[in-house]
Amino acid sequence: MKVAVIQLPGSNCDQDALFSLRNDLKVDAEYVWHDQHDLTGFDAVFVPGGFSYGDYLRCGAMAARSPIMESVRQFAEEGKLVLGVCNGFQILCELGLLPGALILNAGQKFICQDVYLKAENRTSPWTRSAEGVLRIPIAHGEGRFVADPETIQQLEANQQIAFRYVNQQGLLNQEANVNGSMGAIAGVLNQAGNVLGLMPHPERATNPIFGYQDGLKILGALNPCLASKESLEPALAH
Amino acid sequence: MTSFAPEVYQGMGLRTSEYQLICELLGRSPTYSELGMFAVMWSEHCGYKYSRKVLTAFKKYKEASEGDGLENAGIVPIGGGLGVTFKIESHNHPSAVEPYQGAATGVGGILRDIFTMGARPIASLNSLRFGPISGSTTPEPIKARNRYLLEHVVAGIAGYGNCVGVPTVGGEVSFHPSYSGNPLVNAMSVGLVKISEVTTAAATGPGNPVIYLGSATGLDGIHGATFASVDLDEESESKRPNVQIGDPFAEKSLIEATLEALKTGAIVAIQDMGAAGITCSTVEMAAKGKVGMKVNLDLVPMREPDMEAHELLLSESQERMLCVAKLGREDEVLDVCKKWGISAAVVGYVTEEPRLVISRKGVVEVDLDPALLADMCPFYETVTAESAEVGEARSWNGGLDHVDCHKLLIQLLGSAELGSRKWVYRQFDSQVQTQTLLGPGAGDAAVLMPRGISSGVAVAVDGNGRQVWLDPFTGGVNTVAEAARNVACTGAKPVACTDGLNFGNPENPHVYHQFKEAVEGIAFACERLNTPVVSGNVSFYNRSDFGEIIPTPIIGMVGVLEDGTAALPSSPKKPDGLKLGCIQVPLETDLSWLGGSFAVSFELGQELGTPIRADLNGEARLHGLLNQLALEKRILSAHDLSEGGMATACAEIAIKANCGLHLSVSSEFWKAKSEAEALFGELPGVVFVSYEASQVDDIKRLCDDQGLPFQEWGSFFGTELVIDWNKNTWRWDISRLSQTFDSCLDFDQMLS
Numbered sequence: 001m002k003v004a005v006i007q008l009p010g011s012n013c014d015q016d017a018l019f020s021l022r023n024d025l026k027v028d029a030e031y032v033w034h035d036q037h038d039l040t041g042f043d044a045v046f047v048p049g050g051f052s053y054g055d056y057l058r059c060g061a062m063a064a065r066s067p068i069m070e071s072v073r074q075f076a077e078e079g080k081l082v083l084g085v086c087n088g089f090q091i092l093c094e095l096g097l098l099p100g101a102l103i104l105n106a107g108q109k110f111i112c113q114d115v116y117l118k119a120e121n122r123t124s125p126w127t128r129s130a131e132g133v134l135r136i137p138i139a140h141g142e143g144r145f146v147a148d149p150e151t152i153q154q155l156e157a158n159q160q161i162a163f164r165y166v167n168q169q170g171l172l173n174q175e176a177n178v179n180g181s182m183g184a185i186a187g188v189l190n191q192a193g194n195v196l197g198l199m200p201h202p203e204r205a206t207n208p209i210f211g212y213q214d215g216l217k218i219l220g221a222l223n224p225c226l227a228s229k230e231s232l233e234p235a236l237a238h
Numbered sequence: 239m240t241s242f243a244p245e246v247y248q249g250m251g252l253r254t255s256e257y258q259l260i261c262e263l264l265g266r267s268p269t270y271s272e273l274g275m276f277a278v279m280w281s282e283h284c285g286y287k288y289s290r291k292v293l294t295a296f297k298k299y300k301e302a303s304e305g306d307g308l309e310n311a312g313i314v315p316i317g318g319g320l321g322v323t324f325k326i327e328s329h330n331h332p333s334a335v336e337p338y339q340g341a342a343t344g345v346g347g348i349l350r351d352i353f354t355m356g357a358r359p360i361a362s363l364n365s366l367r368f369g370p371i372s373g374s375t376t377p378e379p380i381k382a383r384n385r386y387l388l389e390h391v392v393a394g395i396a397g398y399g400n401c402v403g404v405p406t407v408g409g410e411v412s413f414h415p416s417y418s419g420n421p422l423v424n425a426m427s428v429g430l431v432k433i434s435e436v437t438t439a440a441a442t443g444p445g446n447p448v449i450y451l452g453s454a455t456g457l458d459g460i461h462g463a464t465f466a467s468v469d470l471d472e473e474s475e476s477k478r479p480n481v482q483i484g485d486p487f488a489e490k491s492l493i494e495a496t497l498e499a500l501k502t503g504a505i506v507a508i509q510d511m512g513a514a515g516i517t518c519s520t521v522e523m524a525a526k527g528k529v530g531m532k533v534n535l536d537l538v539p540m541r542e543p544d545m546e547a548h549e550l551l552l553s554e555s556q557e558r559m560l561c562v563a564k565l566g567r568e569d570e571v572l573d574v575c576k577k578w579g580i581s582a583a584v585v586g587y588v589t590e591e592p593r594l595v596i597s598r599k600g601v602v603e604v605d606l607d608p609a610l611l612a613d614m615c616p617f618y619e620t621v622t623a624e625s626a627e628v629g630e631a632r633s634w635n636g637g638l639d640h641v642d643c644h645k646l647l648i649q650l651l652g653s654a655e656l657g658s659r660k661w662v663y664r665q666f667d668s669q670v671q672t673q674t675l676l677g678p679g680a681g682d683a684a685v686l687m688p689r690g691i692s693s694g695v696a697v698a699v700d701g702n703g704r705q706v707w708l709d710p711f712t713g714g715v716n717t718v719a720e721a722a723r724n725v726a727c728t729g730a731k732p733v734a735c736t737d738g739l740n741f742g743n744p745e746n747p748h749v750y751h752q753f754k755e756a757v758e759g760i761a762f763a764c765e766r767l768n769t770p771v772v773s774g775n776v777s778f779y780n781r782s783d784f785g786e787i788i789p790t791p792i793i794g795m796v797g798v799l800e801d802g803t804a805a806l807p808s809s810p811k812k813p814d815g816l817k818l819g820c821i822q823v824p825l826e827t828d829l830s831w832l833g834g835s836f837a838v839s840f841e842l843g844q845e846l847g848t849p850i851r852a853d854l855n856g857e858a859r860l861h862g863l864l865n866q867l868a869l870e871k872r873i874l875s876a877h878d879l880s881e882g883g884m885a886t887a888c889a890e891i892a893i894k895a896n897c898g899l900h901l902s903v904s905s906e907f908w909k910a911k912s913e914a915e916a917l918f919g920e921l922p923g924v925v926f927v928s929y930e931a932s933q934v935d936d937i938k939r940l941c942d943d944q945g946l947p948f949q950e951w952g953s954f955f956g957t958e959l960v961i962d963w964n965k966n967t968w969r970w971d972i973s974r975l976s977q978t979f980d981s982c983l984d985f986d987q988m989l990s
Binding site (some may be wrong): 016113127204211 | 322396397400401475485486487488490492577578579580632663664665666667668669671672673674675687802803815
């Protein structure tokens with residue numbers, strides 16, 4: 001497994017993603033600069049968080065028009081694994097690979113804190129290992145997922161809702177839905193299930209030394225050897 | 239050349255005597271551009287004209303300013319060939335008139351100070367001061383203005399800091415009526431650098447190209463450094479256009495481009511363009527290298543094509559750097575900039591003769607020895623005199639005998655001064671770069687573990703204007719001791735610090751007294767704790783129509799913990815069944831523990847009493863002890879007694895642990911003279927540690943070895959905080975305390 005970590009001007013979680021993949025997930029990962037066109041040799045794509053192009057126009061809008069993103073679209077259409085985290089999620093929405101949009105948090109302010117997540121879909125490669133309630137940090141100002149009612153219905157019907165914000169006990173409530181997302185949606189899949197967009201940061205949650213390990217349950221999709229629960233143990237012991 | 243009328247140079251902040259000196263040094267009248275350059279380079283902000291003599295109290299600063307220059311002084315080795323560099327800087331005046339951009343550009347400016355040394359910024363912190371936002375003694379419009387300033391300063395730090403991808407891991411916020419109209423916004427940045435790759439700002443190599451990189455130059459921030467060097471008044475609002483506008487996206491690209499360009503080896507010297515932009519960078523780089531520079535301003539990337547020479551020279555447009563490359567290798571630098579989408583241009587070259595020659599549209603606008611601007615700034619000293627008011631306030635030695643201690647703790651925890659800072663730090667990305675072991679609110683200091691190494695870097699900022707106002711020397715000592723103790727509570731050994739010195743108008747004898755005494759106190763403490771001041775910033779003229787600020791030196795302390803995974807939080811993660819003990823630096827004093835305390839200010843509405851001076855030898859032993867206890871994993875948390883006293887500290891521990899805490903304190907050990915003193919007195923050198931019951935004998939032995947009294951006070955269980963002292967018992971419900979603690983800064987409610 002070799003993962004392309006897309007680097008855009010203004011990306012700031014690119015290094016975190018690369019080192020999480022290499023050091024904690026034990027998979028091969030390389031940066032790919034935004035002006036490239038070629039994803040040959042890669043098995044998965046990670047679009048990291050940050051403020052691509054300063055998010056000055058509309059978050060993700062400029063980045064979605066980068067040369068590399070056309071290749072990412074083709075890559076996704078071939079059924080290969082694509083993950084967009086935070087700004088990466090916003091970019092994948094702007095690219096049209098995922099439905100909906102991310103707007104200013106309901107509280108109007110940036111929020112950095114831990115959230116609890118529950119996987120709704122349990123069949124996609126990204127959510128298969130996501131058992132129980134996951135504790136993962138968020139850090140975003142514009143993470144409130146919105147879509148028109150028909151889209152939300154379709155997402156529900158097609159099992160495209162990957163994760164929802166819940167409380168520590170795994171229950172939905174208003175307080176747990178920190179940014180006011182529709183349906184408390186924290187992450188969505190494309191119809192085929194190979195593309196995931198996620199506001200929380202799994203790459204910040206793969207090393208117990210820093211207090212988190214539940215990110216492994218999502219990013220484990222990139223290392224089949226680590227995907228089963230038993231084989232997660234060596235990584236957790238790191 | 240014609241000479242200038244007094245209105246012209248006085249309008250730029252120069253005195254007649256200074257203008258005469260300029261004419262004398264040049265042997266002629268300056269050009270308009272040169273006059274502007276002298277005004278900024280000789281402002282307090284750049285020239286340190288009132289502070290330089292006093293700052294020689296800092297030994298490291300003295301060595302550095304007499305030796306290789308300050309830039310190399312600020313590196314602290316942390317092992318593995320790596321070092322950390324750090325600095326604090328104020329952006330008070332811009333934040334007073336335009337809080338969002340003032341604070342944002344404060345963050346950007348200090349980051350550039352760090353990466354210009356070849357260091358990658360790994361953490362930001364901030365220290366903020368505002369006028370009251372609640373309470374009945376401040377008129378509502380003033381409170382509303384203070385809330386506006388707080389909200390927008392925090393938003394500015396968040397907007398900039400989050401975007402550049404440097405975690406904001408810690409800080410402090412404090413309130414006092416004297417900050418209404420003149421808030422303090424001090425930003426600190428910490429960088430990580432390979433010691434062998436530290437850069438220099440000294441330009442060398444005649445013929446080497448001078449390269450401008452970063453954002454284009456516009457008309458913003460002209461005379462910003464001069465603005466920083468006068469009192470604020472009604473006119474200040476009109477200076478709003480003087481405040482620079484930040485572009486954090488440009489900064490992020492500039493960080494990456496600079497670090498990548500430095501890796502090519504093509505860069506000889508580099509400096510950020512901070513205050514006074516092109517002026518300061520060309521002058522200082524040439525002066526440091528004892529060379530000259532020929533610069534053609536026509537080549538500078540401009541936002542507006544018709545900018546005049548003096549505007550280009552004085553603009554404080556943000557996100558710009560100046561470097562000198564090796565002749566023939568300039569394309570390597572330009573290519574990196576192109577990759578990152580930032581503009582870069584060769585604007586001149588280094589010359590052997592130490593003359594700075596700057597032209598615009600074919601006309602030589604500046605032609606002088608850069609050393610005149612960099613080194614010939616006149617220094618001033620003011621006579622020092624303490625105001626009678628302070629001496630009287632300090633003579634108070636009371637005990638707050640009348641207060642209801644039960645109620646007072648609830649009030650203190652619910653005050654803006656001592657309540658939870660979650661509303662603030664939740665807006666900051668504290669985890670990006672995934673190196674944060676202890677983020678905001680988790681420990682007495684933040685702790686990072688940079689990738690690739692196993693040691694932890696602890697950082698804290700602290701300041702206590704109330705104590706410094708009452709007794710500047712002791713206040714200075716205690717500020718250092720408190721910052722160091724905060725670092726030590728994580729288990730790290732404090733190693734060095736940076737200072738942000740915020741004072742009023744130094745031309746007033748009582749302010750100069752405060753400044754001199756406080757600096758001497760800081761220097762005294764740093765020497766004894768072996769934590770040299772390696773960098774710093776002076777901000778004078780913090781005075782508005784509301785009066786002068788209380789003197790507020792801020793210390794940013796850095797420590798190293800050999801094993802980062804041993805870092806201690808301030809409260810145990812799994813508290814049930816654990817014990818809490820108290821370690822004390824022994825202090826014999828007749829003074830009331832309440833002297834200079836927050837409890838007194840809160841109850842009586844003014845600063846009173848004499849703060850008790852920390853025993854620095856004892857503090858140093860305490861640091862070593864905590865380091866050992868942490869590394870041997872004998873204790874699970876440590877939190878020091880600071881503002882609000884023992885009751886506040888223990889309540890904070892219980893609230894954070896979300897668990898009851900039952901304490902029985904012997905009056906033999908805790909020798910306070912009244913109940914309020916016992917609970918709210920601010921005795922320095924006191925730390926509360928939690929541990930498994932089985933560790934108590936070893937902890938006690940290790941404390942004894944250091945001559946530091948230790949006593950077990952109680953256990954974690956139940957739902958109440960119970961403190962038993964000298965036949966008194968107080969009980970508080972933890973959930974009630976939590977609610978009060980969490981709601982004090984709830985702006986989303988306060989603003990709605």
